[in-house]
Amino acid sequence: MTSTIPRRLRTPLAVTAAAMLVAVACSAPGADETAPPEQAGEDAEGPGDGQEDTPTGEVPDIDADAINVGVLAPTTGTVAASGQDMLNGWNLYWDEHGSSVAGREIESVHEDTAGDPSTGLNKAQRLVGDVGVDMLVGPLLANVGLAVAEEMNRQQMPVLLPIVSADDLTQREQLDWVLRPAGWTSSQTTHVLGEYVAEQGYERAVTICNDYAFGHESCGGFANTFTDAGGEVVEQLWNPLGTQDFSTYIAEIQQADPDVVFSEQVGADSVRLVQAWSSFGLTDEIPLFGNDTLLDQSLLRNMGDEAIGLQSIGRFTEGREAPATQEFVNAYLDAYDELPSYYAAAMYTAARWVAEAVEAVDGDVSDGEAFLDAVRDVQLDDSPMGPMSLDEYGNPIQDVDLRRVERRDDGRLWNVSVETFESVGQFWTYDPDEFLDQPVYSREYQGIE
Amino acid sequence: MSLTTKVKLGLLATGIAAGVALPYLTSPFIIGIVTLALVFGLFAMSIDVLAGFGGLVTVGQAGIFAVAAYGVGYTATHLDGGHVLQVAVGLAAGIAISVIFAIMAMRTSGVYFLMVTLAQGMIVWGLAYRLAPITGAENGLRGILRPPAVSAYWTYYYLVLAIVALAGGLLWIVTRSPVGLALRGLRDGEDRLRMLGYNTAFHKAYVFVLSGLFATIAGILYVYLNQFISPAASEFATSGHGLLMAILGGTGTLVGPLIGAFVIVFAENMLSTYVERWTTLLGAVFVITILFARGGLVGMLSQAWPRVLARFGHPAASGDAGAGSPPGAALDGTAHATSNPHGITTEDDQRSSR
Numbered sequence: 001m002t003s004t005i006p007r008r009l010r011t012p013l014a015v016t017a018a019a020m021l022v023a024v025a026c027s028a029p030g031a032d033e034t035a036p037p038e039q040a041g042e043d044a045e046g047p048g049d050g051q052e053d054t055p056t057g058e059v060p061d062i063d064a065d066a067i068n069v070g071v072l073a074p075t076t077g078t079v080a081a082s083g084q085d086m087l088n089g090w091n092l093y094w095d096e097h098g099s100s101v102a103g104r105e106i107e108s109v110h111e112d113t114a115g116d117p118s119t120g121l122n123k124a125q126r127l128v129g130d131v132g133v134d135m136l137v138g139p140l141l142a143n144v145g146l147a148v149a150e151e152m153n154r155q156q157m158p159v160l161l162p163i164v165s166a167d168d169l170t171q172r173e174q175l176d177w178v179l180r181p182a183g184w185t186s187s188q189t190t191h192v193l194g195e196y197v198a199e200q201g202y203e204r205a206v207t208i209c210n211d212y213a214f215g216h217e218s219c220g221g222f223a224n225t226f227t228d229a230g231g232e233v234v235e236q237l238w239n240p241l242g243t244q245d246f247s248t249y250i251a252e253i254q255q256a257d258p259d260v261v262f263s264e265q266v267g268a269d270s271v272r273l274v275q276a277w278s279s280f281g282l283t284d285e286i287p288l289f290g291n292d293t294l295l296d297q298s299l300l301r302n303m304g305d306e307a308i309g310l311q312s313i314g315r316f317t318e319g320r321e322a323p324a325t326q327e328f329v330n331a332y333l334d335a336y337d338e339l340p341s342y343y344a345a346a347m348y349t350a351a352r353w354v355a356e357a358v359e360a361v362d363g364d365v366s367d368g369e370a371f372l373d374a375v376r377d378v379q380l381d382d383s384p385m386g387p388m389s390l391d392e393y394g395n396p397i398q399d400v401d402l403r404r405v406e407r408r409d410d411g412r413l414w415n416v417s418v419e420t421f422e423s424v425g426q427f428w429t430y431d432p433d434e435f436l437d438q439p440v441y442s443r444e445y446q447g448i449e
Numbered sequence: 450m451s452l453t454t455k456v457k458l459g460l461l462a463t464g465i466a467a468g469v470a471l472p473y474l475t476s477p478f479i480i481g482i483v484t485l486a487l488v489f490g491l492f493a494m495s496i497d498v499l500a501g502f503g504g505l506v507t508v509g510q511a512g513i514f515a516v517a518a519y520g521v522g523y524t525a526t527h528l529d530g531g532h533v534l535q536v537a538v539g540l541a542a543g544i545a546i547s548v549i550f551a552i553m554a555m556r557t558s559g560v561y562f563l564m565v566t567l568a569q570g571m572i573v574w575g576l577a578y579r580l581a582p583i584t585g586a587e588n589g590l591r592g593i594l595r596p597p598a599v600s601a602y603w604t605y606y607y608l609v610l611a612i613v614a615l616a617g618g619l620l621w622i623v624t625r626s627p628v629g630l631a632l633r634g635l636r637d638g639e640d641r642l643r644m645l646g647y648n649t650a651f652h653k654a655y656v657f658v659l660s661g662l663f664a665t666i667a668g669i670l671y672v673y674l675n676q677f678i679s680p681a682a683s684e685f686a687t688s689g690h691g692l693l694m695a696i697l698g699g700t701g702t703l704v705g706p707l708i709g710a711f712v713i714v715f716a717e718n719m720l721s722t723y724v725e726r727w728t729t730l731l732g733a734v735f736v737i738t739i740l741f742a743r744g745g746l747v748g749m750l751s752q753a754w755p756r757v758l759a760r761f762g763h764p765a766a767s768g769d770a771g772a773g774s775p776p777g778a779a780l781d782g783t784a785h786a787t788s789n790p791h792g793i794t795t796e797d798d799q800r801s802s803r
Contacts, residue, residue: 076721076728112721117589117679122481122718129478143589143679150591150677166588212578212587442581 066105067358067365070127072138072148077115079267082298082343083140086163088336089344090137093351096331101355102363113139120144121151128157134365135160137350140343142166142213153177158368160375162350163343167217168440170395170426177368179375179394181357182349182385184315184426186214187221187441190291191428192400192421193262193313194225197289202260204234206253208273209264211238211443218264218291220441225428226262227448234258238443243269246276253286264291270299278306289313295405298341300413307405307413316342316385317401319408319416328384339414340384349383356380391425393432400424453754468610472603481674484606486714487613488670493694493706494620495663500692501700502624503656504636506563508688509570513550513661515683516573517543517668522590522678523583532596539669546573547661551654558639558653570688577680589679593672609670613707616663620703623659632656697738699745708746 071090074083087110099106109131113120120139127133135158139145145164152159153175161169162182170180197205205226209215215238223233235256237249253261265273270293277288283306290312293299297318300307318329318339328348332340340348357374358365365371380388386399399422403415427435439445472480492514499505520542524530530538554565577584584590599605623629631652634642643649672678681687690713691706698709713731720727742749 075725112725114717114721117677117681118485118675119717121675121677122478122485125481126478126718126722129481130476143587143681146588146591147675147677147679213581214587216581216586442586444581 066107067101067363068107068109068131068133069354070124070131070133070136070138071108071110072113072120072123072127072136072144073110074115074140074144075110075112079115079140082341083112083115085298085341085343086138086140086347088332089340089347090351092328092332092335092344093348093355095335097352097355101358102361104358104363106355106358109133113141113144115141115144117141117143117147121147124148124152128152128155134158135354135368135371137162137347137354139164145169149175149178156368158372158375160350160354162346165217166213167426170391170393172436172440174393177372179372179390180396181353181375181378181390182346182383182388183396184292184398185395186217186291187224188395188398188424188426188428189313189315189400190218190221190262190264191225192424193289193291193402194222194227194231195229195428196313196402196419196421197222197260197262198226198229198231202231202287204232204256204258205260205262206235206237206256206258207233207262208237208239208249208253209262210266210269211240213442214266215264216443216446217441218293219262220446221428222262222291224441224447233446233448236446239265239269241266241269243272246273247280250276250280250282253282254280258286261286261288262290263288263294266293267299270294270296271302274303274307274310283309287311292316292342295403295415296341296343297339297414298343300405300415301338303405303413308407309405311402311404311418312415313400314342314403314415315398315400316345317403317415317417318345319403319406319414320386320401321417322382322386324382325384325386339412345384349380349385349388352380352383353378386420387423393426395426397423397425456754465614468614469607472606477602480602480606482714482718483711484602484609484674485718486711487609487707488667488674489691489694489714490707490710491613491616491670492664492667493691493698493710494617494703495660495667496688496691497695497700497703497706498620498624498632498660498663499656500695501702501705502629502636503632503653505558505653505657506692507566507660508563508685508692509550509566509568509573510660510664510691511683511685511687512570512573513543513547513664514668514671514687515577515678515680516546517665518672518678518682519577519584519590521669521672522593525593526585526590527583535593536669539672540665543665543668544658544662547658547665548654550661551657554657555650555654558635566688567685570683570685574680574683574685577683584680587680589677589681591677593676593678595673595676599673605674609674612666612670616666617703617707620663624703628652628656628659693735695745697735697745699747699749702745702747705745705747712746 071087073086074080075087090108094106094108109127111123111127113123124136127136136148136152137160139148140163142164145161146166149159149161149169156177159178161178161180165184165186167185167187169175169178170185207219207223209219219236227233235252237252239249263273277283288310290310292312292314295307295310295312318325328345329340332344353375356378357371360374360377361371376390376394378389388396388398391397399420401417402419404418405413406416408414438447441447471483492510496507496510499507517539521535521539524535524538550569553569554562557565578586594600595605599608631642631647634647635649635652639649671682694709694713695706696709697712698707699705716727716731720730724730738745744752
């Protein structure tokens with residue numbers, strides 16, 4: 001053991017090891033600001049029996065009389081930043097409103113899915129089997145959500161998905177125990193955009209979307225309504241997730257000479273596409289319209305002047321003037337020193353949804369089906385995302401905004417509302433039965449006839 | 450029977466007894482994690498056969514693992530095949546892809562072998578993402594149910610335990626067979642082996658397919674465990690995980706990768722509940738393992754064993770009574786001769802003679 005290490009190396013190695021342990025013990029600078037509010041949230045309203053130092057989601061403090069909510073969000077791995085946003089939004093609601101609903105405490109137990117379906121599934125099992133939660137909320141990624149939803153549906157555990165937008169979960173492959181309060185389908189917002197863009201007189205569109213399910217579905221929504229309203233999709237480009245260099249795609253777009261471009265991108269791809277768009281001088285030449293994620297607040301934080309003036313469609317607009325939105329945005333800004341992304345807004349709204357449903361069943365969530373019925377019946381007259389209620393398939397009917405990026409007085413970028421489309425459902429203006437006879441949007445099927 | 454052998458048999462018996470008793474002692478969640486660790490243990494063992502015994506470091510094993518899992522998943526979801534057909538298709542797909550990979554990689558070694566296997570793994574990952582009609586792309590394939598007889602979590606656990614034990618036993622026999630000897634020959638001196646008239650490329654391909662067979666079995670067990678498969682299973686990270694499990698536990702030991710799998714799977718699924726920065730902690734463990742115990746956990750234990758004996762005055766190791774004194778090369782030699790006759794011997798001998 002130690003004897004296999006040369007003597008001269010032992011001290012430096014011991015120091016390295018010690019330093020690593022210290023690094024583990026202390027939080028990272030980024031985590032510093034985010035972790036404590038989460039615990040503070042549980043403390044402030046909790047039973048107050050000494051939870052001060054419990055790490056996120058420690059089990060032994062579970063209160064048997066409380067309603068336990070398992071929150072699945074990735075706080076490590078590639079999507080950790082957005083996962084943290086989810087937790088922030090969720091915790092902010094309980095901080096503001098207190099965690100006591102209908103005479104019962106709401107206890108949130110967070111588990112990290114690490115953005116991996118297998119880990120997410122195990123964590124869900126732990127929350128259900130060992131912790132004994134009454135429902136699951138989250139996660140972020142579609143593949144994790146699908147894995148968890150399928151298994152928990154078998155176990156008859158209510159699953160609420162405010163972020164996971166895979167179309168078929170509330171369309172062709174509905175699961176009885178899975179609902180999307182404050183959630184959405186990928187094509188729900190882009191349906192609106194396609195028709196709007198066509199109505200503005202644009203005729204030839206090029207789409208550039210990520211080559212995976214979310215991209216196919218977002219793009220399909222746009223292509224379907226754009227062509228139905230008389231437009232022509234002249235070319236569809238599919239860039240892989242993690243595209244480093246958009247110059248070849250930009251060149252193809254220039255060659256196709258469209259009069260409008262639609263793009264769905266997520267994460268760093270959004271930042272790079274917007275940068276490339278500006279540095280190739282296309283900002284003033286070809287109008288670019290994005291989906292929810294292209295210009296989400298979580299990405300605007302990393303963008304500069306190149307994003308100003310770009311338009312996108314979205315179900316959460318941080319610059320929406322309604323008081324419900326601005327109160328939430330300012331409270332979030334106070335608590336976390338940044339503007340809320342749609343991840344935060346959806347989880348915040350989902351928390352309210354849960355609270356109202358628990359209220360409706362008088363705090364008795366032991367009957368999962370009755371609780372889910374209560375979730376279905378919740379009507380939010382107003383929320384940071386506007387009014388919302390679930391359709392008969394379990395997906396929200398909600399307001400969708402056309403948004404434009406502007407710079408605030410404090411120097412931050414945000415989206416402001418240009419036009420609001422009220423009460424948009426997942427099938428847009430199509431007949432649900434006819435819509436469901438079509439296959440789900442994919443690379444092969446984009447709704448273009 | 451030497452004392453070390455007795456200890457080993459004792460540990461083995463304890464391990465089996467604990468494995469059988471486990472479902473009566475703990476929760477479904479823990480059983481789920483243990484089952485996952487067993488599956489990844491088998492996967493890591495399949496990597497160990499190549500990397501530990503043959504010195505052929507593969508970073509594309511997840512490709513084979515995933516192809517087998519997708520074979521099962523596709524048959525279950527698209528063809529509505531019965532479980533026998535599902536497993537048959539999974540096995541056939543896994544073995545077929547192993548043969549193809551083996552032919553591609555058989556003439557390379559060292560870093561070139563590593564690059565070829567890396568490419569192979571990435572190809573499978575890319576296809577898993579792209580071939581949406583077959584793989585369901587990023588959303589994966591869902592609803593791959595277990596056979597009714599093993600649908601309960603604990604019956605499935607026993608099945609996995611039995612198969613992993615059996616597969617581990619088979620691998621143990623293989624590594625001690627002439628094939629295993631040739632494999633070690635490949636690692637220690639491929640040129641010499643070729644000079645002696647061995648067809649080294651053939652042997653590599655043979656062992657590659659053999660290793661692929663066990664990765665295939667692990668893949669099939671994995672898909673029935675999760676009842677779900679997505680491209681995440683074919684990612685480079687999965688291959689990397691398997692390799693790390695083998696290194697952490699001790700390459701060239703077979704039981705090491707299993708132990709490594711337990712450590713890593715438990716860290717991922719349990720530690721993360723309590724420590725937000727569990728990845729850093731795991732990283733520190735890797736660094737410490739590489740620096741302080743290059744034989745992995747198993748290597749470290751088998752080195753420490755003679756010293757424990759010495760503490761208690763056992764004659765076999767009395768030479769090392771002074772704890773602070775550097776160990777004699779002879780002692781290291783004996784330790785390996787009795788407890789670890791293969792694998793890390795050469796490496797450690799080189800180190801002690803340095």
